[in-house]
Amino acid sequence: MKICIDGFGGDNSPLAVLQAATQSAKELNIEIVITGNEKELKKTAEENNIALSNITFADAASVISVDEEPNKILKEYKDSSMAVGLKLLADNEVDAFVSAGSTGALIFGSTFIVKRIKGVKRPVISVSIPGKSGYYTLLDCGANSECRAEMLVQFAKMGSIYHKAIFATANPKVGLINIGTEETKGDTLRQEAFNLLNEEKNLNFIGNVEARDLSDNICDVAVCDGFMGNVLLKMTEGLAHLFMGSIKDIFYKNFLTKLSALMIKKQLKDFKKKFDYKEVGGTPILGVNGVVIKAHGSSDAKALKNAILQAKKCVENNIIENIKKKLNDIDIVDKD
């Protein structure tokens, strides 16, 4: 398997990329292609004593920054580290592409360089969020501000395939985020989407779900429009930050509270790990004709490694082929 990673995407590139790439190549037994200025990449590797085994480079002259208009990836930045990686994926030279660069440019580039899977109305960003007893996958997290009901149905299908690939859940439960669980709840979009989802035979649709039950893992895949999903995701981030900060405050009060923290050091570490986005890696852009993973802009080597692992799982589980089948309502038969 050959996974490509953007050498100049994210705040900690290129060093974190080089570290993640070498470790992944070794541990996951895969080949890694790093895009970007080859000279600079090699220099950084040398300066940091990084041995480049099973690593190759795909030279790219420029970098598209997060402040740049996303559509510039097609012309002005067609030689950027991101565009070069997407082109390799489109040409089947690599099996997946990972980038911690501009989200907008990655969605735009994925849509127009890798191109949509036939029949897919819109690509979608999905994020897996920790709940009480495991992760649930929320989508759309921001690719499409305004959605039609049939788009939500496709999100549900793609989300199911992805969630199953990453978390090995046999038949992911799909919920439609709404303001109540009754069939008739919500606005026109929700009511239409409910009816369409309810008709899908190859989908484990459990009906409307309320946001308060997401953390209790009421469903594995939670579907909503991109405006709602983006706001919910950011609300989750903000609240996690608030709670983590409040817990820190509890223990930093005095000698006794600091001693108390020492006594539950392991538990606090587990707690922090449970809510750490770096554990999942990145978020896939689903609906395009290849595995594309968007890693967080502030990703360190560990987060990038997890994003590469995530890409590997997507490839191993044939998510692209399975999405094609699911969209055409063909039964997917598991190998195992």
Place this chain on the structure above:
Amino acid sequence: MKICIDGFGGDNSPLAVLQAATQSAKELNIEIVITGNEKELKKTAEENNIALSNITFADAASVISVDEEPNKILKEYKDSSMAVGLKLLADNEVDAFVSAGSTGALIFGSTFIVKRIKGVKRPVISVSIPGKSGYYTLLDCGANSECRAEMLVQFAKMGSIYHKAIFATANPKVGLINIGTEETKGDTLRQEAFNLLNEEKNLNFIGNVEARDLSDNICDVAVCDGFMGNVLLKMTEGLAHLFMGSIKDIFYKNFLTKLSALMIKKQLKDFKKKFDYKEVGGTPILGVNGVVIKAHGSSDAKALKNAILQAKKCVENNIIENIKKKLNDIDIVDKD
């Protein structure tokens, strides 16, 4: 001041109502009117040795349950404990009305019995949520699933008046919840609302805000449509529940962790208090021609007492008169 409370609203009525009423009458030095079956109320008071000083009753033959169609409050349940209270408020017999009963019926009844303030397009539910350095007020939390831009502007005005009355914030900062802070972000509704809000001179509008910054108290009043607000509120509840549960799990592991919990008992209590909805009381239904407070269905006496206190603050601060002025763009001059 005379505050009316629904004797048969909420899971813990009528006992919790009687307890809250007697304590409030004494501590806040106000008169309380309790609606509902007078015989049953007096019997419950007697059985529980509750002395009824400064308490009067307004007899009501029925109770409208949460499962009932809200509009039935006008006909089938016009003699319910909720309808009787709303009628007293409409007739200026009392200064405010508090109920832990059906949200739908209370909104419907407030709108058609107490009636809207002239010029108000739609009543709105606002909830004050704890952030890092105090509460912020989120509205609409579910009264209006589909909103127009001018409704959001009215929400902003009413939310400002209310937030100022309850939290004594001089000039509440108003934010529009969006998927980015730039002016041009979001869907049509957000873009239109942004432009309208930006033109308001008597509003401290700070622009678009992201949900992740709400917990950091980036604004005092956060405005969105009722669908979004309802989902955000429930998400907040779900996440708070998840975090509280996770913290409990940390300390219930073994002897050492339990000992550790003992050492930070006070801090844990403060932490819990900070995120306890009972501390705020209830949520006002803004835009109707009288102070109406919806208390949580599971409210205990403490929560109901806080809801009564909240109603008192609204009356003391003339929120109805101030909303009328603000909607007509008349400067509100503080007495102090």
